Amino acid sequence: MLPFGAGLFFSFREIFSKMGLNGFDNPLAGGAIMTTVATGSVFALHFVRSKKEPFKGPQKSILFFVCAGLLVTVAYILIFYALRTSMVSLVSPLLGVHPLFSLFLSYLFLQSTEHVTTKVILGGLLVGAGAAAIVLGRVRAEDRT
Numbered sequence: 001m002l003p004f005g006a007g008l009f010f011s012f013r014e015i016f017s018k019m020g021l022n023g024f025d026n027p028l029a030g031g032a033i034m035t036t037v038a039t040g041s042v043f044a045l046h047f048v049r050s051k052k053e054p055f056k057g058p059q060k061s062i063l064f065f066v067c068a069g070l071l072v073t074v075a076y077i078l079i080f081y082a083l084r085t086s087m088v089s090l091v092s093p094l095l096g097v098h099p100l101f102s103l104f105l106s107y108l109f110l111q112s113t114e115h116v117t118t119k120v121i122l123g124g125l126l127v128g129a130g131a132a133a134i135v136l137g138r139v140r141a142e143d144r145t
Contacts, residue, residue, distance in 0.1 A: 011092065017080065018088045027080035035076060093134040100128045 013034070020030050046055070055062075082091045103124045106114045 014079075014083065014088050014092055014095075018083045021080070021084050025084065027084045028077065031076045031080045035073070090135060093131040096131040097128045099124045 017030065017034065021027065024030055103116055103121060107116045
């Protein structure tokens with residue numbers, strides 16, 4: 001249920017981001033505002049739950065989180081520019097193909113801990129096919145108008 005809930009909240013993020021970009025034509029500033037609020041919220045939650053203990057963990061793990069944060073930054077920049085120029089109904093399905101990339105990358109980098117089965121691959125392909133069908137149908141509908 002947690003991934004479903006995350007997906008639901010991510011869909012609201014796209015809607016609110018698009019609404020914000022309608023009156024604020026600066027995707028980088030919009031992304032900065034959004035990520036600052038998200039970061040502040042996560043820090044606040046951490047300090048409430050951990051009774052003000054500092055972040056602890058192996059440096060290697062922290063380095064991976066830093067790298068992931070940089071990659072999320074690039075993703076947000078791309079999302080905001082896409083939302084500025086396109087409709088949510090077109091951008092969102094394209095974002096939905098990220099499980100295909102995740103499957104491929106988990107196979108490459110996490111073979112010792114992740115087991116990518118045939119069922120998982122088929123599920124990822126179905127997600128990708130569904131996103132492609134939505135996008136192709138949307139593009140064809142726009143071509144007719």
